[in-house]
Amino acid sequence: MPVAKSVVDPSEAWPALPLSAWAETYATLHMWTQIVGKVRLALSPRVNHWWEVPLYVSARGLTTSPIPYRKGAFEVQFDFIDHWLIVSTSSGETKSMRLEPRTVADFYAEFLSLLQSLDIDVKIWNMPVEIANPIRFDQDRVHGAYDPQYVNAFWRILVTVDAIFKEFRSRFLGKVSPVHFFWGSFDLAVTRFSGRRAPERPGADAMTREAYSHEVSSVGFWPGGGDIKGAAFYAYAVPAPEGFGEYAVRPAGAFYNKQLGEFLLMYDDVRHSESPRDALLDYCQTTYDAAADLGHWDRAELEKAPPK
Numbered sequence: 001m002p003v004a005k006s007v008v009d010p011s012e013a014w015p016a017l018p019l020s021a022w023a024e025t026y027a028t029l030h031m032w033t034q035i036v037g038k039v040r041l042a043l044s045p046r047v048n049h050w051w052e053v054p055l056y057v058s059a060r061g062l063t064t065s066p067i068p069y070r071k072g073a074f075e076v077q078f079d080f081i082d083h084w085l086i087v088s089t090s091s092g093e094t095k096s097m098r099l100e101p102r103t104v105a106d107f108y109a110e111f112l113s114l115l116q117s118l119d120i121d122v123k124i125w126n127m128p129v130e131i132a133n134p135i136r137f138d139q140d141r142v143h144g145a146y147d148p149q150y151v152n153a154f155w156r157i158l159v160t161v162d163a164i165f166k167e168f169r170s171r172f173l174g175k176v177s178p179v180h181f182f183w184g185s186f187d188l189a190v191t192r193f194s195g196r197r198a199p200e201r202p203g204a205d206a207m208t209r210e211a212y213s214h215e216v217s218s219v220g221f222w223p224g225g226g227d228i229k230g231a232a233f234y235a236y237a238v239p240a241p242e243g244f245g246e247y248a249v250r251p252a253g254a255f256y257n258k259q260l261g262e263f264l265l266m267y268d269d270v271r272h273s274e275s276p277r278d279a280l281l282d283y284c285q286t287t288y289d290a291a292a293d294l295g296h297w298d299r300a301e302l303e304k305a306p307p308k
Helices: 019-043 104-117 148-169 206-211 267-271 276-294
Strands: 061-063 067-069 072-079 084-089 094-098 180-182 187-197 214-222 232-238 255-257 262-266
Touching (some): 019 067, 019 072, 019 104, 019 148, 061 148, 148 187, 148 214, 214 276, 232 267, 262 276, 267 276
Antiparallel strands (some): 061 072, 084 094, 187 214
């Protein structure tokens, strides 16, 4: 497998990611991750809160982690350094396809053909989810951009944020999700649970009912879209306790978006801060404080004691 020359500075942990500069690549990559993610969904045992669905940040990109299949397992990895999609099996086989400008329809056809060549038979629903105006994967010849520099920059942000989210996650004794990448909404998130069931949500679909069956405080990173014109960190509580949006959170640039019902902190405000790590941890902690204090969580039982 030939190796592509890197076109970015691999030492930069907080690279610029202007939404307008990579919007077309972002839209294409979103669909590619949905195709791969749906394979994991189709073949994985059901886990509470849809935790069998996401991808995970890896040392080279994003990965499904091992997917059980027949008498073994296989793994699909997006390599965002050399720009390959790699499928590896527990029987020792490895096959790959180039990540380069190509339509979603072409990616879909070649990826399923690659799986079939490895005797992996899987059927997925070929309609995208959680986006406006979806186009079936096999018919999508609209999205086909792929800028390796911005894909790599996006992944390097994920690597940095993944580590900080894991540090924040480690402070909690209660039930807490992995740090995982949801390909539906295209965001990296970690979620803490109070331990109590959430009230029923009248009219909610099956996905939402399962995701929010229990009280949560969640924080995540998202490249932006719609009215949010750039990458941002978000935080929300379900159910949101009274006064949640008025709670004083840090750092100073964080704000509450009433339309979304979430606190937002723009990525550029973090990357330009004196200590991006401290700014992000402060945001994670204080937005959680808002949910836990106002929601009357049993914090003494759920949290580790601070080190002496």
